[in-house]
Amino acid sequence: MTERSGRRPAAQVTVTVDLVIFTVRQEQLQVLLVERGNEPYLGHLALPGGFVRSGETLDDTALRELSEETALDGRKLHLEQLHTYSAPSRDPRGRVITVAYLALGPDLPLPVAGTDATAAHWAPVSAALDGDTSLAFDHTAILRDGLERARTKLEHTTVAAAFCPEPFTVGELRRIYEAVWGFKLDPSNFRRKVTRTEGFLEPTGERSIPDIGRPAALYRRGPAAFLIPPLLRTGEVSLS
Numbered sequence: 001m002t003e004r005s006g007r008r009p010a011a012q013v014t015v016t017v018d019l020v021i022f023t024v025r026q027e028q029l030q031v032l033l034v035e036r037g038n039e040p041y042l043g044h045l046a047l048p049g050g051f052v053r054s055g056e057t058l059d060d061t062a063l064r065e066l067s068e069e070t071a072l073d074g075r076k077l078h079l080e081q082l083h084t085y086s087a088p089s090r091d092p093r094g095r096v097i098t099v100a101y102l103a104l105g106p107d108l109p110l111p112v113a114g115t116d117a118t119a120a121h122w123a124p125v126s127a128a129l130d131g132d133t134s135l136a137f138d139h140t141a142i143l144r145d146g147l148e149r150a151r152t153k154l155e156h157t158t159v160a161a162a163f164c165p166e167p168f169t170v171g172e173l174r175r176i177y178e179a180v181w182g183f184k185l186d187p188s189n190f191r192r193k194v195t196r197t198e199g200f201l202e203p204t205g206e207r208s209i210p211d212i213g214r215p216a217a218l219y220r221r222g223p224a225a226f227l228i229p230p231l232l233r234t235g236e237v238s239l240s
Contacts, residue, residue, distance in 0.1 A: 016098040017061040018049035018139065020082060020146030021070065022125070022180075023108040024163050029125045029150075029179045031143060032069060032108075033135075034117035040092045041136035045128075047143065048114060049098065062101040068114040078104040078162040082146055090138050100142045102149055106165045126182075154180055156230045158200050161221035167204045169216040170194060181233055193231055199224025 021032040033045045048069040052061045058081070066074040082100040090096065111120040125147060127133065128140075135143065153159045154177055161168075163176045174190045194200055199222040207215040 011095045013095045013097055015052045015058075016049055016096055017052060017058060017065060018047045018098050018100045018142060019062065019065055019069070019103055020047060020100060020143055021066070021103040021105075021108070022146070022150055022163075023105050023122065024176055024179045025107055025122055027175055027179055029147075029182075030122040031125050031128055031146075032111050033121060033123050033128065034069065034111075034113060035119040036116065036136055037113075037118040038116050043118075044136040045123075045133060046136035047100075047139045048111075048117070048120065050114070050116065058099050062103075065114070066103055068112070069117075069120060070108055070111050072105065072108065074103060076105075078102075078159055082142070082149055085138055085142060087138065098137075098142075100146065102146050104150065104159060104162045106163050150180055151233065155227070155232050157226055158221060158224050161201075164221075166220045167206065167218035168220075169208055169218060170201075171216060173201075173219075177231075197224070197227055197231075200227065 019032070023030055023032075032048055034048050036042055036044050036046050048065055050061065050065050050068075052058065053064075056064070062079060063074040066072060066077070066079070080102050082102045084097065084099050086097045088095060090098075108122075111122065113120040123133075125143070128135070128143060129147070134140075160173060160176050160180070163180075164172055170191050171187070173194065174185055174187060177190070178185055201219040202222045204218045204220055206218045208218055209215055
């Protein structure tokens with residue numbers, strides 16, 4: 001059969017999954033970047049990812065890539081779909097649609113380069129987006145979208161606790177917000193907001209014993225998934 005007059009033939013499409021993997025190391029929000037070992041963009045920095053294999057769902061691919069790049073079980077992290085990117089010219093190899101995932105975890109270990117990368121490392125998000133770093137494909141745009149998603153989720157959900165190894169102090173949780181949002185918060189206002197939000201934190205009844213300073217109460221993540229009311233970036237928790 002021939003195509004009807006005026007109709008374009010169906011595109012030959014392949015699908016990939018790319019991962020925006022955030023952690024907080026040295027009180028900085030950092031993202032996992034790899035150095036590509038293959039063309040296109042040989043030697044360029046990129047987000048980790050790969051093609052969806054036969055028999056895999058998108059979630060399967062995301063979990064496999066996360067395991068290959070960090071040696072971690074993504075089922076123990078916060079993992080969610082971010083967005084689908086389908087610009088026809090985004091990949092010089094042809095029509096490649098990618099589904100990006102956002103992964104969040106506490107102080108993740110040094111990464112292991114995957115099969116198509118020569119190196120992998122954590123990079124401060126601020127440095128990756130400062131304009132001097134050129135990421136392969138459309139990965140700069142994907143990274144920006146991932147950052148905004150993470151920042152918004154901290155406003156409306158309890159996902160910030162996913163960055164904290166349990167148990168944790170309110171001060172440690174505050175530093176997660178500061179690292180992700182990119183500005184300092186008023187400690188007293190922050191403590192009042194998070195400890196009064198039902199289901200956000202559960203006290204363990206224990207206290208930390210720091211090398212310097214006073215002991216602080218220890219908490220674990222509570223059962224709540226959403227913050228009601230939200231903890232807005234422009235709200236009273238910020239420093240004036």
